[in-house]
Each structure stands twice: as structure tokens, then as C-alpha cells.
Amino acid sequence: PSLVAAAQLLERVTPPGSIVISDQGIVALLAHRRVPGAVADTSVMRFGAGNLTPDEIGELLRTRPVEGAVMGRAFAIPELAPTFAPMFARSFTHVARLPSATVYWGRRASPVRSAR
Numbered sequence: 001p002s003l004v005a006a007a008q009l010l011e012r013v014t015p016p017g018s019i020v021i022s023d024q025g026i027v028a029l030l031a032h033r034r035v036p037g038a039v040a041d042t043s044v045m046r047f048g049a050g051n052l053t054p055d056e057i058g059e060l061l062r063t064r065p066v067e068g069a070v071m072g073r074a075f076a077i078p079e080l081a082p083t084f085a086p087m088f089a090r091s092f093t094h095v096a097r098l099p100s101a102t103v104y105w106g107r108r109a110s111p112v113r114s115a116r
Helices: 002-013 023-029 044-049 054-064 081-091
Strands: 019-022 068-070 092-097 100-108
Touching: 002 023, 002 068, 002 100, 019 023, 019 054, 054 081, 068 081, 081 092, 081 100
Parallel strands: 019 068
Antiparallel strands: 068 100, 092 100
């Protein structure tokens, strides 16, 4: 139920079909939002193995029209939260802290480069 609340919020505050980054894939799915393939799996194991890095998430935020972010699992672990919380706070104007996740939205103005 708490993930459903996060999904409902994400659905309300981001445009239909928009791109989001989420470490709880079900939240994006329930909100009918798209997740870039490179970050469809944001498991702690991928970060631990070096198969996904915070820099890659930052690059997506700089190069794609990401409309929201959900931080509730891998992004929120003690080793990664000090990186992701400020990154998302710099990228978005609004934040809601729910029991299951923190939802960010309201993209700050920044030029989006084409990902080639």
C-alpha cells in the first residue's frame, strides 16, 4: 500500500508517459511512467559490482528529460543516499517524503542534451 501511495503521487505530479528514474520499479510501472532501460534495474548489487554508478544516473539527469525520481531502496541505502539525495534535490524543485520512498518532481530548468 505505501508503494501505491508513491505511485499515485508520481502519477499526479508528472506528465503522462514521462520519463522517471526510480529505484522501486513498481512505482514507475503503477504510475504509468517510463524508465530508461539503463536504469530499469537499480539494485544494490549493480552498484556494488560497478555495473551502475551514481555518475551514470547523473548523466541521465543531464541528458534526458527526466520528470521525476523515486528514492526508496538502493538510492536510499546509507552508502548511496548522501550522493543521490543532493543530486535529486539539485534536479527537482519539489520533494515529498513518504513512508516507502521519497518522490522528487518539478524539473529545474537546465538544458537537455540529446543522448546519442
